[in-house]
Amino acid sequence: MIKNALVTGGCGFIGSYLVDTLIEKGITVTVVDNLSAGTTTYLQKHIKTHSAAFYQYDIRDLDNLLSIPTNFDFIFHLAAQPDVKISVSNPQIDFEINTVGTFNILELMRKKDIPNLVFAGSSGTIYGEPDLLPTPENYPLKPISNYGAAKAAAEMYCSSFASLYDLNIVCLRLGNIFGPRSTHGVMYDFFHKLNKDPSKLEILGDGKQTKSYLYISDTIEAFTHLSNNINKGYDNYNVSSDEAISVVDIANEIVNVMNLKDVTFTFNVSGGWKGGWKGDVPNTSMNIKKVRQSGWSPKISIKRGIKHYINWLSNS
Amino acid sequence: MIKNALVTGGCGFIGSYLVDTLIEKGITVTVVDNLSAGTTTYLQKHIKTHSAAFYQYDIRDLDNLLSIPTNFDFIFHLAAQPDVKISVSNPQIDFEINTVGTFNILELMRKKDIPNLVFAGSSGTIYGEPDLLPTPENYPLKPISNYGAAKAAAEMYCSSFASLYDLNIVCLRLGNIFGPRSTHGVMYDFFHKLNKDPSKLEILGDGKQTKSYLYISDTIEAFTHLSNNINKGYDNYNVSSDEAISVVDIANEIVNVMNLKDVTFTFNVSGGWKGGWKGDVPNTSMNIKKVRQSGWSPKISIKRGIKHYINWLSNS
Numbered sequence: 147m148i149k150n151a152l153v154t155g156g157c158g159f160i161g162s163y164l165v166d167t168l169i170e171k172g173i174t175v176t177v178v179d180n181l182s183a184g185t186t187t188y189l190q191k192h193i194k195t196h197s198a199a200f201y202q203y204d205i206r207d208l209d210n211l212l213s214i215p216t217n218f219d220f221i222f223h224l225a226a227q228p229d230v231k232i233s234v235s236n237p238q239i240d241f242e243i244n245t246v247g248t249f250n251i252l253e254l255m256r257k258k259d260i261p262n263l264v265f266a267g268s269s270g271t272i273y274g275e276p277d278l279l280p281t282p283e284n285y286p287l288k289p290i291s292n293y294g295a296a297k298a299a300a301e302m303y304c305s306s307f308a309s310l311y312d313l314n315i316v317c318l319r320l321g322n323i324f325g326p327r328s329t330h331g332v333m334y335d336f337f338h339k340l341n342k343d344p345s346k347l348e349i350l351g352d353g354k355q356t357k358s359y360l361y362i363s364d365t366i367e368a369f370t371h372l373s374n375n376i377n378k379g380y381d382n383y384n385v386s387s388d389e390a391i392s393v394v395d396i397a398n399e400i401v402n403v404m405n406l407k408d409v410t411f412t413f414n415v416s417g418g419w420k421g422g423w424k425g426d427v428p429n430t431s432m433n434i435k436k437v438r439q440s441g442w443s444p445k446i447s448i449k450r451g452i453k454h455y456i457n458w459l460s461n462s
Numbered sequence: 463m464i465k466n467a468l469v470t471g472g473c474g475f476i477g478s479y480l481v482d483t484l485i486e487k488g489i490t491v492t493v494v495d496n497l498s499a500g501t502t503t504y505l506q507k508h509i510k511t512h513s514a515a516f517y518q519y520d521i522r523d524l525d526n527l528l529s530i531p532t533n534f535d536f537i538f539h540l541a542a543q544p545d546v547k548i549s550v551s552n553p554q555i556d557f558e559i560n561t562v563g564t565f566n567i568l569e570l571m572r573k574k575d576i577p578n579l580v581f582a583g584s585s586g587t588i589y590g591e592p593d594l595l596p597t598p599e600n601y602p603l604k605p606i607s608n609y610g611a612a613k614a615a616a617e618m619y620c621s622s623f624a625s626l627y628d629l630n631i632v633c634l635r636l637g638n639i640f641g642p643r644s645t646h647g648v649m650y651d652f653f654h655k656l657n658k659d660p661s662k663l664e665i666l667g668d669g670k671q672t673k674s675y676l677y678i679s680d681t682i683e684a685f686t687h688l689s690n691n692i693n694k695g696y697d698n699y700n701v702s703s704d705e706a707i708s709v710v711d712i713a714n715e716i717v718n719v720m721n722l723k724d725v726t727f728t729f730n731v732s733g734g735w736k737g738g739w740k741g742d743v744p745n746t747s748m749n750i751k752k753v754r755q756s757g758w759s760p761k762i763s764i765k766r767g768i769k770h771y772i773n774w775l776s777n778s
Contacts, residue, residue: 234626237572241565245615249557256553274621284602288621288696295622299561299615305590305604306611310550310741380604425626 148373150174152218152260154205154251155225156198157184159328160266160320163366164222165189169197171370176216179225180204188327205247211254218258220373223251224266229330233293234425244296252307262314264373265304268297269319269384270358270430280433283319283382291425301382308380316376318368321386321432325362325451326458332393333452336400337459346410347401353394353413355428358386361451364444371442386432387444399449403456464689466490468534468576470521470567471541472514473500475644476582476636479682480538481505485513487686492532495541496520504643521563527570534574536689539567540582545646549609550741560612568623578630580689581620584613585635585700586674586746596749599635599698607741617698624696631695632688637702637748641678641767642774648709649768652716653775662726663717669710669729671744674702677767680760687758702748703760715765719772 151168155161156177162184168175175198177189192198203210205225226244227233233240248265255263271294272287289295301317308315324333339347360368368385391399394411401409437443446454467484471477472493478500484491485508492515493505508514519526521541542560543549549556564581571579587610588603605611617633624631640649655663676684684701707715710727717725753759762770 237565237569237623241619245561245565249553249561253553272618274625286600287603287618289618290622290625292619292622292626295618298618302588302603302605302611302614302618303557303608306606306608306741307553309590309606310608425622 148173148220150216150218151220151222152176152178152216153222153224154178157181157186157189158224159184160323160362160365161224162188162327163362164224164369165192165198167366167370176201176214176218178203178205178211183228205250206242208250208253211250212257218260220262220264221251221255221260222264222369222373223248226266227293230271230291230293230425231423233291233296237292240292240296244293245299248300249303252303255313256307256311262373262376263304264369264376265300265315265317267301267317267319267382268294269321269386269432270427272298272301272319275427279429280388280431281384282433283384283436290427293425305380312378314376314378315380316372317380317382318372318385319382320365321358321360321430323360323362323365325455328362328455332396333400333455334459336397337404337456340400340404340406340409344404344406344409346412347397348412348414349393349397350414350423351393351426351428352415353397353411354392355426356390356392356431358390358430358432359448359451360386360444361446361454364446368437368442372440375440383437383440384432384434385437386434387448388432388434389448390431391448396452399452400456403453404460464489464536466532466534467536467538468492468494468532469538469540470494473497473502473505474540475500476639476678476681477540478504478643479678480540480685481508481514483682483686492517492530492534494519494521494527499544521566522558524566524569527566528573534576536578536580537567537571537576538580538685538689539564542582543609546587546607546609546741547739549607549612553608556608556612560609561615564616565619568619571629572623572627578689578692579620580685580692581616581631581633583617583633583635583698584610585637585702585748586743588614588617588635591743595745595747596704597700597747598749599700599752606743609741621696628694630692632692633698634684634688634701635698636681637674637676637746639676639678639681641771644678644771648712649716649771650775652713653720653772656716656720656722656725660720660722660725662728663713664728664730665709665713666730666739667709667742667744668731669713669727670708671742672706672708672747674706674746674748675764675767676702676760677762677770680762684753684758688756691756699753699756700748700750701753702750703764704748704750705764706747707764712768715768716772719769720776
């Protein structure tokens with residue numbers, strides 16, 4: 147039973163939903179977020195009802211984290227530099243937030259005797275370009291972006307810290323999570339491009355890239371399910387749907403939901419890279435047998451999820 | 463053909479031999495070392511003959527590394543915090559030297575267009591406690607010490623940087639390297655304990671731990687062989703012998719070489735940990751098929767190596 151949880155990145159897309167859900171379940175929540183990618187919009191109601199505390203701290207600053215006086219029994223670590231492209235153009239900033247930041251969270255656990263950690267990892271980036279699709283968790287890690295390297299590096303420390311200091315750590319290797327409140331990613335970009343000019347849509351790459359997506363409500367259920375079933379030591383799960391969808395099919399689906407007609411797709415392959423850009427993994431597909439066996443499975447189909455998300459974008 | 467090499471940790475045990483060998487081959491060498499674990503003793507002759515340049519810099523300081531005016535075509539990155547025990551008691555220092563330090567070396571390559579890197583990784587620590595012995599390179603990484611986590615994390619960045627910035631990187635996942643000039647490890651400790659009191663020897667753990675060792679001259683040959691055959695992108699090799707020896711057998715061998723008799727072995731298992739200490743991997747054995755296929759294989763048996771090393775320790 148979780149009693150007192152710290153959620154890093156609790157003002158972000160996934161984090162804000164997780165905070166809502168934890169508070170619904172009667173858990174006391176403290177949010178740490180530097181507001182680099184979010185606002186306190188979704189947190190305000192919880193602060194007003196004294197259900198959540200908020201610290202505008204940066205996970206790069208361990209002393210700040212250590213100064214929080216609360217005795218946590220769980221950390222949900224979601225704070226991250228989320229953009230693969232930025233990790234390629236600015237390796238240093240991604241390293242500091244995603245690798246050093248996660249190391250700081252582990253140091254916080256060790257120094258303050260916090261026994262449980264749920265870490266938001268990545269399935270889409272840590273395996274690189276795997277020969278085996280769908281890819282299982284024990285496939286060798288060979289990231290092709292610094293974002294993927296950071297998530298994989300962070301897992302290495304989750305493994306050692308869990309073993310050395312008797313911690314319980316589970317890593318959710320997340321696919322591409324989408325849904326309301328998300329303000330980046332291919333669906334978000336396509337919607338805004340089409341909103342601006344409904345006659346045409348430029349797609350990075352050849353559009354044949356197929357990726358593994360997961361709708362936000364399924365994602366939150368995976369977080370609560372795996373945190374309730376956390377075990378001694380370190381473990382990791384691919385958390386995604388086992389559906390995959392190509393970029394062109396995503397574009398077609400969005401065009402349909404937006405009721406557009408005669409949209410011309412153009413494909414920008416000038417980068418000479420088969421993915422959308424260098425560092426992008428062109429095809430991902432996750433083997434999710436392990437997480438299914440644990441008792442969680444996705445409920446919302448990708449197409450249904452796209453419909454919900456595009457309607458939310460249209461109305462917000 | 464290597465022309466101009468930077469060797470980090472070039473004053474250390476392995477690094478100093480590597481510098482000797484590179485200079486023998488007519489390669490211009492620059493050494494960066496903070497002298498935390500070595501001295502310039504072995505480098506002096508090369509400095510005097512203008513075969514090597516030396517910078518007492520720390521790999522944690524990227525600006526210092528960037529200030530070196532030489533145009534390198536190769537980096538051999540061996541600088542490290544080498545002690546697994548210290549990584550357990552002081553995770554921060556190990557993280558900064560081994561993870562941040564290696565990230566800095568990769569940033570140096572990216573910023574100064576240095577195309578080739580040979581990285582001294584670890585086979586004995588990155589796999590954790592593998593179910594599969596001998597362990598091949600594609601076995602999942604699950605380190606149980608922060609030293610292992612750092613070496614594994616560093617490899618994740620070697621993988622992403624090689625892919626993103628068109629670098630050629632090879633990681634030598636080294637076993638326990640031993641031989642003259644080494645000033646740490648179980649053989650060094652046993653020799654000094656026995657030198658002080660030849661009647662008894664305290665062994666950490668039950669003595670049944672078996673590990674994979676490699677003699678220094680074989681190690682240096684692996685470095686030169688794999689650097690001469692470096693390929694585009696990222697690759698890694700277990701570099702060890704395929705012999706394994708138990709701690710008790712090492713102790714017996716040292717007792718023999720030292721011509722001691724009636725030595726009482728005591729076993730300190732007070733830590734309750736089956737290895738020597740928490741974070742120590744009790745049994746390692748490397749599958750070295752991949753590196754054998756590349757054309758390198760170990761030549762010095764462990765017992766012959768121990769004899770050389772103990773004789774060197776006795777005479778130094």
